[in-house]
Amino acid sequence: MNNIKTISIDELDANQYLLFDVRSPKEFEEYHIPGSYNLSIFSNEERAVIGTLYKQESKEAAMERGLQVVAPKLPSLYKKIHTQSNENPEKQVVIYCARGGFRSKSIVQTMNMMGMKTLQLDGGIRSYRKKIESTFRKMADEPRNIIVLEGHTGTMKTKLLKQLQEEGYPVLNLEEMAGHKGSIFGKIGEHPSSQKKFESRLYERLKKLQKSSSFIIESESKRIGRVVVPDFLLEGKYSGVRIHVELPFHLRVQYICNVYEPLLHKDEIVEAVNKLSKRIPSSIMIDIQQNLNTLNYEKVVALLLENYYDPKYDYAQQQYDSECIRLYSDSYQDIYSEVKNQLDQLLS
Template identity: 45%
Template sequence: MFRDITVEDMMVLREKGKNVLIDVRSPSEFNHSTIPGSLNIPLFNDEERAEVGTLYKQVSPEAAQERGLEIVSAKLPDFIKAFKQLDKEITVFCWRGGMRSKTSATVLDLMNVKVNRLQGGVRAYRKWVVNKTERMDLPQKAYVLNGNTGTGKTLILRTLQKEGYPVIDLEEMANHRGSIFGQIGLQPHNQKTFDSLLIERLEQLKDSSYVLFEGESKRIGRAVLPDAFSDFKEKGIQIFIEMPIEERIQHILEDYQPWKYKGECMEAFRKIKSRIHTPIAAQIEEGLKTEEFSLVVKLLLEYYYDPRYKFSADQYPDSHKVTLQVQNVGEAVEKIKNLIGQSSQKGKRVASI
């Protein structure tokens, strides 16, 4: 018989690397919001789910159940085969831990596939995330990475994370780079997905005395930082990276690859065009049309992003600021490691998960 487990049970299994989570809801439900790291093996596709739901509402629950049984029966061999290819203990879930996950768990159990069912499904998990967000357990100290656009802050953090430092990658969690051009080439995450990724990362880093993350604004794409985390950020040690503009331009070109997204770049620029001195704005627009992307980036930095950054940087008192002048990302990484100090590193590193 399959076993019902709680969200807390599930988190313990995941931490030990002994469990794979399977969302049996439809693809559109999965894509909207799921438990991070889950795989989607749907019991119904979107059209089938809509058909069964219509029968339930307009005819009767019995009619919906009969049609659902017809649909599931036809796809059972492929459904079970997909699960048997997995080499870990399985936990299935749906929206409320109801019929879809119960049916899936029952069938898999009959086929000798060891399986758990998550009590309360995604809804119970979301409640767990909300409770954690409201009572956020944060480390003692934050190192907050600031710097002009293009200083490679995300690359610096990801390099440190690969080396085992306790990094929270907010841009990755939001799937957005945090500027008006930030979603180009990306599909930004919604608030539920962002919250889940942030809370789970904090759970992974709960034994660390400090964390490193970028000094993002309150909103990152479609996601908003929780108030407690924003307050934590403001009280942290603010590291300001200063880097030559030529290096910054190169970082931006490598990251955004504007030649692949010319239309999206033009659309994003026109949202801020009115905030830039008219002759400069005209020059930028012409540069986008003629694909002079290095010039475009240089003008955007000098006449839009750098002045805005200076204003926000001036809001922090000098007692909370550390300025690091570097030539490149590699030098920045080494200086940050030195700043944190060898005594902080020993025993405090957390493996990248």
């Protein structure tokens, strides 16, 4: 029974194996190995109770309670794994938990008893975290060329990066990975990532770009929402070539309104504006509040850009002394073409 077969994280490929994460829904939501299915054997509440038993009473008491909770669920768990396995007959099932311990081991043993050849991920998802951490250390030791796309708020940098990535350029879209647009309004309409989920998304993207000698990123601060950007990217940001894009003010205002859809997020917009009240002159804040009340969001955005975001950006730009290529156009398509031309020269 204890001679179950394991697989290491280095051998694991989600395209070749069927992955099941038996941790709780909360653990799975925080981060998981991409492509895996959540097959929680404990609910969030059950895991908390068993964890308390482990700490306050004993390992044996926790295991006994765990068996009581899991036993009635085994037929359902088997059915879920069996169904997915039938739909993917070419893939062998791999089960993982936090550290390759009791949870995954018990399910692997049960599935094997039922005639389903199942593997346990050695070290659990912790081995995946160690893989991510070692990759980041390697990136720090072997830095790539960083090309930084910069510009005032609303110059469609995220849209540019997304289109560039779709066309095969080595883009690291950090805001997308963070689930945050990077400003005090950044979480509106988004699902912010945990630090571990952000790093997982970055790691998976870096794997796809491992043969690239350069990365393209947006000019970001150390923190995007609640996640922290690795130093190896920040250091590259200050030394890399910068492409500064500029668009007409009215296009920036329209773009921001389209992205944030303020009519769908009225309360969140008001809450974010209020957080800026101490950083903007009171006379300007009165004007902003009046336009918020009349739902004149274009005027609100224009006032915020003129009195907060643009001055803040201009001040931050003074810390750079790296090469900067400045591009200006009066349309998105033209600025995209100009950016592509510059990238093609830099990447060649």
